[in-house]
Amino acid sequence: MRIHKLVLLSLSTILFASCGRDGGMRITTNTFANKEVIPYGFKPGDSFSISTKQKGDQLFAKEVSQKIASILTNKGFKLKSPHAADYNLRFSFGMKKSTHVRDVPVFIPDYGHWHYHHYYHPYGFGYRVAYVPEEYTLFNKILLIEVNKNRRFLTTKSTPVWQGTAHSYEEDSDLRDAIDYLLITVFRYFGVNTKKYMKSIMDEGDKEVERLRQEYFKPVTTF
Numbered sequence: 001m002r003i004h005k006l007v008l009l010s011l012s013t014i015l016f017a018s019c020g021r022d023g024g025m026r027i028t029t030n031t032f033a034n035k036e037v038i039p040y041g042f043k044p045g046d047s048f049s050i051s052t053k054q055k056g057d058q059l060f061a062k063e064v065s066q067k068i069a070s071i072l073t074n075k076g077f078k079l080k081s082p083h084a085a086d087y088n089l090r091f092s093f094g095m096k097k098s099t100h101v102r103d104v105p106v107f108i109p110d111y112g113h114w115h116y117h118h119y120y121h122p123y124g125f126g127y128r129v130a131y132v133p134e135e136y137t138l139f140n141k142i143l144l145i146e147v148n149k150n151r152r153f154l155t156t157k158s159t160p161v162w163q164g165t166a167h168s169y170e171e172d173s174d175l176r177d178a179i180d181y182l183l184i185t186v187f188r189y190f191g192v193n194t195k196k197y198m199k200s201i202m203d204e205g206d207k208e209v210e211r212l213r214q215e216y217f218k219p220v221t222t223f
Contacts, residue, residue, distance in 0.1 A: 024201040025178065027185045031164040033193035037149055038161050041191030042087070047078040048147070049085040053092040063216070064091065064179060068145075070215050071187050088148045088158060093182075095175045096140045103131035141175050142167040143182040162191055184208045 033041070050068055054061040068091065069079055082088055108128045143166045148158035166186040168178060181202045189198070202209070 024203045025168050025170065025181050027166055027168045027181060027200050027202060029164065029166045029185050029189060029194065029198045029200065030196075031186070031189045031192060031194045032162065033191060034159070034161040035193070037159060038191055042077065042162075044076040045078060046087060047080040047085045048072055048087050048089045049080055049082040049150075050089050050091075051082065053090050060176065064093065064183070067180070067183055067212055067216055070212060071183065075187075075190070082150070085150055087161065088150050089145065090148075091143070091145045093141075093143045093175070093179060095142065095173070097137050097173070098140070099135060099137050101133050101135050104134040106130045106132055136171060137173075138169045138171060139173045139175075140167055140169050141178045141182065143179065143186060145186060164189060180209045180212055181206065184212065 050065050050072075052061045052065060068089070072079065072089075079085075106129070108130055145162075145164045146160065147162040149161050151158055164186040166182040168182065170178070172178070184206065185200060185202065
């Protein structure tokens with residue numbers, strides 16, 4: 001346990017500074033593109049089919065699939081069946097957790113004293129900070145998207161043309177909330193080769209995320 005002394009400060013100021021959270025979700029994205037097939041990325045009007053490699057979570061996977069469809073159409077692409085589409089898009093997602101240890105500050109009043117004639121009185125001098133170990137859990141939320149060229153007339157095998165991954169480490173275990181941020185981030189580089197890991201921070205209530213959610217969750221009209 002490490003202990004440090006602080007000069008005279010109010011306890012409320014210290015606690016406020018220590019408990020503050022920087023907003024936003026930190027996301028790391030990495031994409032690869034087959035330059036022989038899509039040297040300039042995908043073209044407007046290209047068509048895609050959407051499927052998943054996800055096992056289980058069928059309703060969640062369907063929700064993600066429909067959100068991907070919304071993103072693609074908003075970008076000017078078309079949606080077709082696997083046999084008719086120019087490209088076949090497959091996605092998967094998941095979450096892994098890991099346990100870590102960090103030092104957490106604990107603030108302890110540090111009293112001094114003074115003498116005046118025969119009187120003795122303690123007074124507040126400041127605070128000591130004791131750092132104690134705390135165990136915490138991080139959740140690694142991952143989204144993987146793969147796109148293959150549909151070569152239905154030439155061979156039974158398709159050609160990989162683009163792959164994108166996005167992941168974020170958080171103490172929050174809500175993957176359903178995070179998936180929208182991962183989707184928006186990875187599709188910013190759709191058809192592009194980032195050449196390296198791209199790091200970004202998305203604010204809570206990001207406009208693109210909110211627009212995606214509004215499109216998906218808008219009421220279904222029935223007759």
